[in-house]
Structures are given as C-alpha cells and as structure tokens.
Amino acid sequence: MGPGGISTEIAYVLGQTSGLSKTPADVFETVYLVFLILGTLVGIVVIGYTLTKAYRYRDDGKRDDKSESDKKVVRPVLGHLPAGSGGGKKLFVSFGISAVIVLSLIVWTYSALLFVDDTPPEVEAEGEEPLEIDVVGKQFNWEYTYPNNHTEEPTLYIPADRPIRLEVTSADVWHNYGINEFRVKSDAIPGQTTTAWFVAEETGTYEAVCYELCGSGHSAMRGDVVVMEQEKFQDWYANTTDGSTSGSVSSDVTADTDANADAETAPTEGEA
Numbered sequence: 001m002g003p004g005g006i007s008t009e010i011a012y013v014l015g016q017t018s019g020l021s022k023t024p025a026d027v028f029e030t031v032y033l034v035f036l037i038l039g040t041l042v043g044i045v046v047i048g049y050t051l052t053k054a055y056r057y058r059d060d061g062k063r064d065d066k067s068e069s070d071k072k073v074v075r076p077v078l079g080h081l082p083a084g085s086g087g088g089k090k091l092f093v094s095f096g097i098s099a100v101i102v103l104s105l106i107v108w109t110y111s112a113l114l115f116v117d118d119t120p121p122e123v124e125a126e127g128e129e130p131l132e133i134d135v136v137g138k139q140f141n142w143e144y145t146y147p148n149n150h151t152e153e154p155t156l157y158i159p160a161d162r163p164i165r166l167e168v169t170s171a172d173v174w175h176n177y178g179i180n181e182f183r184v185k186s187d188a189i190p191g192q193t194t195t196a197w198f199v200a201e202e203t204g205t206y207e208a209v210c211y212e213l214c215g216s217g218h219s220a221m222r223g224d225v226v227v228m229e230q231e232k233f234q235d236w237y238a239n240t241t242d243g244s245t246s247g248s249v250s251s252d253v254t255a256d257t258d259a260n261a262d263a264e265t266a267p268t269e270g271e272a
C-alpha cells in the first residue's frame with residue numbers, strides 16, 4: 001500500500017502515532033497538519049519571492065536605462081507580448097512542482113480517508129473486535145442500540161481503547177451525528193444507514209451533537225458520551241438486558257464516573 005505507507009511515514013515524522021494504532025482522529029489531525037505546513041511553506045515562498053522582487057526592482061529614483069543591471073531586465077513593451085526569459089523554463093518548473101504537490105496531496109488524502117471509511121484489519125487485530133452500536137436520530141434525541149438489543153438514550157456508554165463502529169440512521173428527518181473530540185461525523189438519513197468508527201483513548205464524558213438543522217429542537221439535540229474503563233464497561237454491559245432501556249443502571253454508572261455517590265438526580269427530560 002503505497003500512499004498509506006507515505007501517510008504512516010508522515011505521521012511518524014510528525015510524531016502523531018506510534019506503530020499501527022491509528023484512529024480517524026489521528027488521521028484527520030495528520031491531514032490537517034500536513035496541509036497547514038505545506039500551505040505555510042508555499043505561502044512563505046510566494047510572499048517571499050514577491051517581496052524580494054518588489055524590493056529589487058523598486059523605483060529608487062536613480063534608474064537610468066544604461067546601467068549594467070538594468071540592461072539584463074527584459075521589460076515589456078506596449079503592444080508586444082512579453083517574451084519572458086529562459087524559454088518558459090520557470091513556468092514549466094513551477095507548474096510541474098505544483099502539479100506534483102497537488103496530485104500527491106489528492107492521492108494521499110484520498111487513501112487516508114479510505115482508512116477512515118473502513119475499519120482496517122490492523123486496528124481490529126490490536127484490540128478487540130469493534131463494538132457495533134446502532135444510532136437512530138429522532139426529533140430531538142439520539143437512541144443507541146447495543147448488540148444485545150439494550151437501548152440507551154440520550155447517553156452513549158462505551159469502553160475506552162476499543163474500536164466502536166456506529167451504524168447511523170434516522171427515524172424521521174435528516175440529522176447528522178457527530179462527536180467532536182473523536183472526529184466522528186455521519187449523516188443520519190431515514191431509510192439509509194451510514195457507518196462511522198472511532199476509538200476513544202481516554203475515559204471521560206464527551207458530547208454527541210446533531211450537526212444538521214432538523215427542526216425547532218435541533219440545538220438541544222445533544223447527549224453525553226461516557227467513555228469507561230474496559231472492565232467497568234463490561235460490568236455495566238453485563239447488567240443490561242435484552243431490550244431493556246436506560247434506567248437505574250445508567251445513573252449508577254454516572255455516579256461512579258462523577259465520583260459523586262449522592263447524584264440521584266433523575267434525568268428530567270420535559271420535552272413538550
């Protein structure tokens with residue numbers, strides 16, 4: 001895999017990843033950094049070249065067209081096409097370099113995004129197989145269904161350091177499911193299923209948000225994403241039963257996570 005090799009190389013150079021453990025968040029970070037660095041370099045070259053030329057050929061009021069340095073400059077004549085110097089070599093070289101840069105960026109970015117599109121075997125081999133969770137968007141909430149048919153809403157509970165594969169759809173209108181920290185963003189469209197995957201490397205509470213205007217309650221269409229230690233998650237998951245929905249189990253976990261034993265606040269979801 002050529003382009004993938006290059007991306008791994010660049011990621012290694014940038015110190016983004018160690019070995020094979022790459023997540024979509026790492027990939028997006030690397031793509032962003034590479035574009036930022038290349039853009040900055042191109043900007044420095046172009047602006048530097050412009051400023052140098054502007055300074056060199058500035059009008060200092062001392063110019064007489066007979067001086068040695070001035071004779072070498074090919075000045076355009078009104079009514080004539082400029083001949084340029086070097087037989088268009090500069091033009092050819094700059095177009096050539098630009099083409100190489102742009103084409104390699106296209107190939108590399110595309111291959112990096114292919115990695116994001118599909119869970120690669122090396123990621124699955126490292127950890128456990130991905131945990132598959134169905135996500136259904138509905139005005140104005142997210143509902144999660146685990147492999148044992150247990151459903152949760154609006155909080156997603158997941159283990160750390162394990163690939164999570166989401167199958168996202170909608171029960172009503174178009175939504176867009178996203179978790180900023182993990183660089184997850186996936187369309188939620190009725191009658192269609194889109195997939196996304198990510199790895200949460202650190203435990204904690206994050207937020208899942210709807211990124212597509214879907215109605216009057218759109219801005220409130222958000223829920224927590226609780227990332228737990230693997231064993232803690234297994235305990236929690238073992239207590240969920242087929243077809244059960246969130247209840248006292250989840251408040252136990254929340255209390256656990258927040259290290260706040262008397263957090264008995266029942267989720268008050270007073271949507272009219």
Ligand SMILES: [Cu+2]
Pocket residue numbers: 175176210211212213214215218219221
């Ligand atoms: Cu929405």
